[in-house]
Amino acid sequence: MDLDTDVPHSARVYDYLLGGKDNFAADRAAAEEVVKIAPYMRTSTRANRDFMVRTARYLAAERGVRQFLDIGTGLPTSPNLHEAVQDVDPACRVVYVDNDPIVLTHARALLTSTPEGRSRYVHADLSEPETILASAELRETLDLERPVALCLIAVLHFISDVDVARSIVRRLMEPLAPGSFLAVSTITSDSAPKQVAAAVSEYNSRGINSKARPKSEVVSFFDGFELVEPGVVPVHHWRPDDKARSIDDSQVSMYGGVARKK
Numbered sequence: 001m002d003l004d005t006d007v008p009h010s011a012r013v014y015d016y017l018l019g020g021k022d023n024f025a026a027d028r029a030a031a032e033e034v035v036k037i038a039p040y041m042r043t044s045t046r047a048n049r050d051f052m053v054r055t056a057r058y059l060a061a062e063r064g065v066r067q068f069l070d071i072g073t074g075l076p077t078s079p080n081l082h083e084a085v086q087d088v089d090p091a092c093r094v095v096y097v098d099n100d101p102i103v104l105t106h107a108r109a110l111l112t113s114t115p116e117g118r119s120r121y122v123h124a125d126l127s128e129p130e131t132i133l134a135s136a137e138l139r140e141t142l143d144l145e146r147p148v149a150l151c152l153i154a155v156l157h158f159i160s161d162v163d164v165a166r167s168i169v170r171r172l173m174e175p176l177a178p179g180s181f182l183a184v185s186t187i188t189s190d191s192a193p194k195q196v197a198a199a200v201s202e203y204n205s206r207g208i209n210s211k212a213r214p215k216s217e218v219v220s221f222f223d224g225f226e227l228v229e230p231g232v233v234p235v236h237h238w239r240p241d242d243k244a245r246s247i248d249d250s251q252v253s254m255y256g257g258v259a260r261k262k
Contacts (some may be wrong), residue, residue, distance in 0.1 A: 072155025
């Protein structure tokens with residue numbers, strides 16, 4: 001296992017910002033420097049996590065999706081996606097994908113599926129869609145002839161080139177059945193341009209290459225698909241619950257959206 005604890009990793013920084021314990025000094029240092037620049041970062045990170053849970057439950061409860069592919073999973077934080085959707089239907093199936101070795105070591109926490117459903121883990125990289133789609137774990141768990149929800153939560157901003165990011169989304173969605181869904185959240189440069197630019201620069205200087213995007217670029221990830229209301233919005237505005245409604249707009253620098261494949 002190639003685990004370098006002296007270099008920060010996005011999944012572990014995210015874990016620290018969520019209050020988790022599966023991180024190292026380099027991760028905590030990177031996160032704290034970003035918090036100095038953007039003090040609201042913990043709120044934004046939690047709002048993004050809550051967006052994931054709301055979208056997953058919405059897709060399972062209101063759109064009848066029973067299969068989920070979550071790429072850029074990150075470290076286990078309850079409720080994990082399979083817990084959220086299996087609360088709706090215990091038969092839901094989930095495949096998690098991440099490239100961080102420490103996520104791999106904790107994958108058993110992601111595999112606590114209900115007996116009726118199934119949860120599998122694939123150690124792979126978002127930049128290699130065909131490897132993910134061809135993996136035995138995915139093929140044994142998901143039926144691609146039935147709708148699948150592809151979840152790309154807080155991960156596309158690690159693909160700097162927007163054309164490459166669009167290509168990855170297309171290649172992942174192409175083999176999915178009509179009626180499948182795409183859920184995306186990513187860093188925006190619209191809400192607090194100077195702070196976000198400085199925070200992204202800090203991450204990049206520590207080897208976590210990322211890019212904040214304007215709304216037009218985020219919307220373009222959904223080209224060819226049918227956006228679900230309310231469209232692409234700050235994550236706390238997407239079908240908000242009371243907790244999300246209590247968050248001030250100045251505290252969130254993430255856009256999110258969901259769309260259906262026709």
